[in-house]
Amino acid sequence: MEKDALKKTVFRTYPLNDDEWDAFANCWHPVRYKRKTVLTRAGDIEHYLYFVEDGVQRAFYLSEDTKETTLVFSYTGSFSGVVDSFQLQQPSRYYLETLTNSELLRISYPDFTRLLDEYPRIERWVRLASAQxxxxxxxxxxxxxxxxAEEKFRILLTRSPHILQLIPQKYLASYLGLDPATFSKLLKLVRL
Structure with missing residues (x-):
């Protein structure tokens, strides 16, 4: 069982011993989705937490006037999912979709809660990761x-310089709370 990227990400927050890691890793199963697949809809309860092996996803809110607001992106080497719905087992207020073809690992809610009950150090990892x-x-x-607008734009590109190659500009503008025209203008004017 490989799952090296998952292990590296988990251990960066809190290392587990071999037994804990084996129990944890055995609960993550590979899944693949095509681009523009909705994994979670508003009103649904999130049943899985994901780890991104390859691809890009976004969580977004859809207002009553059908305006989309991008909340967060996930991409290779990060966790994904509607975490509040997953952990609380309450209906999601958000959507989660793939922006590209995506290869993910996922853990089910029953496996997740069983691990937390059986392994205090895994529960500690979840607590620390949640705090981060x-x-x-x-x-x-x-x-x-x-x-x-310019400060938000600069911070985004400083924090994630690769993001312009991964994510369409309309979603980046939404994520920053900018209209697409302002984002486009900043793209031409701001140099890092």
Whole structure:
């Protein structure tokens, strides 16, 4: 069983011993999806947590006037899924879709909760990983609420310089809370 990228990502947050890692790794199963596949719909309960082996996904909110707002991207080497719906087993308010053909590993909610019950160190890893995600989301909230369009754009390209090659500009503009024309203008004006 390979799962080297998953192991590297998990151990970067909190290393597990061999027995814990084996139990954890055995619960992740490969799946493949074509581009533009909706994995989770608003109103559905998320049954899986994903790890991205290859591909790009996005979570987005669809308002009553059908305006899409991109919330987060996931790509190779990261976790994906509607995590709040997954962990709380409540209906999702968001959609999760693949932007490209995607090869993922996934773990089911029953396997996930069993691991947390049986392995305190895996539960600790989830707690630490969740705290890291929360810290990132709070930082992003500050950026969205207080930074100028150009500052948000510069931060995105500094943090993820490869993102322009992976994700269509309309989704990046939505993610930054910008209209596509402003994003296009910044793309021409800003040099890093």
């Amino acid at each position: 995600v929360l810290a990132g989301l709070l930082e992003r909230q500050i950026e969205l609420a207080t930074f100028t």
